[in-house]
Amino acid sequence: MVITENITKKYGTIEALKGVTFNVDKGEIFGIIGPDGAGKTTLFRILVTLILADSGKASVVGLDVVRKYRKIRRHIGYMPGKFALYQDMTVEENLKFFATLFNTTVDENYHLVKDIYIQIEPFKKRRAGALSGGMKQKLALCCALIHKPEVLFLDEPTTGVDPISRKEFWEMLKRLKAQGITILVSTPYMDEATMCDRIALIKDGIFMKIDSPAEIISAYGETIWAVRGNNMPRLLKNLREHASVTSSFAFGNVHHITVNKDLAVEALEKYLVENNNTDIEIYPIKPNIEDCYMQLSKK
Amino acid sequence: MDEIVINVENLSKKFASFTAVDNISFGVTKGEIFGFLGANGAGKTTAMRMLCGLSKPTSGKATVAGFDISKETEKVKRNIGYMSQKFSLYEDLKVWENIRLFGGIYGMKSNEIKLKSEQLLHTLGFANERNMLVKSLPLGWKQKLAFSVSIFHKPKIVFLDEPTGGVDPATRRQFWEMIYDAAEQGITIFVTTHYMDEAEYCNRVSIMVDGKIQALDTPNNLKQQFNVNNMDSVFSGLARTAKRT
Structure with a gap:
């Protein structure tokens, strides 16, 4: 579903990505794990067609991220690290707005978001800006899902979130995976690695290792x-x-x-x-x- | 008896009909590393803002470094340090400029700032980076610098609000070693974190649920009390009883 080959990106003299190559298979939860500043957000922004790589190739759902960027956007959902919904619109209005943008309706794809949306439905008339952190996160996930994307890009969805809410969030992701959605997710919390099918450990713009968490652990080699x-x-x-x-x-x-x-x-x-x-x-x-x-x- | 540096009695904060902090009481002693845990929305930030003299309680009282948090807010502020992951340093100022700025804000004299800046840059191994803009430093360095700046004026207490969020594993551990060093020098550490392994590094831990402190003890006693073998389970067990969303 996602194929990248030797992606690089510089900001001035800072090399944010130094040649990143990996593939994500259909239906997989693929985690990109590393601290702030490692290049996670840059990689996501390239894959969701918001910025251009300096070199290398990437495709999402079989479409080239440069030439077919418009088409890609219909097939993906993106939840950026910073809350990016309309603060002055209500919960309900935000969801409707994002459905409309993608030429669909909330009713048509309600089954996809139902589990998550019912948790925030009691507050549907509240402005998004007045929601608690946990509820904002749930609403953002609903908005990223409402057009039934094939691939979901979640950039640090659990940063600053307490351990309980983080566990609940990962339960939601597992249910989405069960519905056939491919998920790319980044996180600085290493304990979340075991929730992924495969992970990439990223440091200073390089993938140090790509494998399943179990394989990475068994490759440690020392007692x-x-x-x-x-x-x-x-x-x-x-x-x-x-x-x-x-x-x-x-x-x-x-x-x-x-x-x-x-x-x-x-x-x-x-x-x-x-x-x-x-x-x-x-x-x-x-x-x-x-x-x-x-x-x-x-x- | 150890000297009490934070003393909180029946402290509450209401926003209209919402009780963010609900009648909490506790004490923290000099040099203690006190972990202040709770789920998002449990009231940690509101409580911390009151203790830092930034917000007035609706009822109850507290002293921080011996000063009343309702009446002597300026004195409270002079005697504490504060660092959070979100904001701690000015990105567009150089390393040495940040140190001088914060030293000045906390009322240190110029020659003292100068002398201690040199020591600090040397201890941190930042002597060659003194003229770098903070925004061009790696995150781990920034966090270490931010912590050093927050205790530069030798406060009695430093409040750390999720200081290690998003930091790489090795730096996170170095950061805790800096915390231990500061505590050994007698600085009291009041710290929030979402990493449950870090809760183990605290002398005592309090856990807030729905505005109240539901547990407060050493990590070992808490684990015994809840009959589990790690702090993650202690936290999960308590946080799941929350009714607020």
Whole structure:
């Protein structure tokens, strides 16, 4: 549904995209995952035909993003990162407006948005500008869906959204996928990676890796040990000072470390005890996407 | 007994018939890292604005750094630092200009600003970037600079509103190490975040639901209390009880 080949884009001297190549298959949820400033929005804007790439090729639903840009727009839905609906129009008016723009009616495609729209329907007479963040997001998704797009482009739909609302949002995306809609979604939250069929990890305009979350995790290659103790900040310092500890990062209630082969767990524990740590636990765990992202970033 | 630097008693804020913050009470001690969590719309921002002296409570009272948030708002503002992901630095000013500007706003003397700027640029490893416009810095650098600027005047308390949103994983962790260093120097940290692993890094965490504080304790005690093994589950369990949308 989406094919790109070596896309580049510069703003002045800043290279926002340095040659991005990937494909998205029909019915897939494809996640583009990376921090702000990595190039996610630039890539989305090129694919939804709002800006031109400097070089490279891209097509969406089989249509070239440069030559067939008008046609593409009928087949895609786009939800930009910044709330872009009409603040002075009501919820209902916004939805009607977007349906009309695409020569359709709310009734015709209501089945697509129904699940989401009923949650904001009690506020349908409220101006969009007066909605809470979560409701704005739901309305924006409805407006992007009302013309029955084949591909949905969602640029950071969950940024600044609390963990519960984020989970609910991903449930909505899964239901849309079940209806056959292809979804390209970007996010800075790495824990959302596992909700995607495939992901691209993006950093400084480069895709470091494209694969399913499970494959990316199994390609990590090293054992990660979780370490905890009575004083976590001091524990982290002690771990960093050990010559055979190759990486150490805080991960919530544990630290994640990788070590050289010559270091046995018992020896590490002894070293930590000698440095006045108590209640020490060390056990192997599965890497998560943040571990993978940090490992790939170092290369 | 540790020195109390934020003391909140029965604080409420109403907007017409809507009670955004509903009778909250808590205390924060010197050097503590206090996590202030809640779903969107739970009332966190409203509460934080009151504590920063930007909005007056409808009822109840609070002191921040020993000053009354209703009557001594200017004194409150002088004794706190503030940083948010959305706004913290002026993009069109150079690195050193931002430092000087904020130092000046907080009433620091010129020679003190000069001396401490040098130290700060050196500690951050930004000495060569001093003349760069802030907008041309990578995001991670900006966030580190913004945090340093927010505590440049040695405030008693710094309020951090989602400081790590959108930041890459390595920088996010470095950022928390800066938070720990600041706390060790005795600066109290009041922080909101949507990353539940970061809730684990706080000494104590409060969780707001529908304007009320529904839980407040150390991460370990909260996990025990709710019989779960991570803060994400604690948060989910509470936030799902919300009636407000």
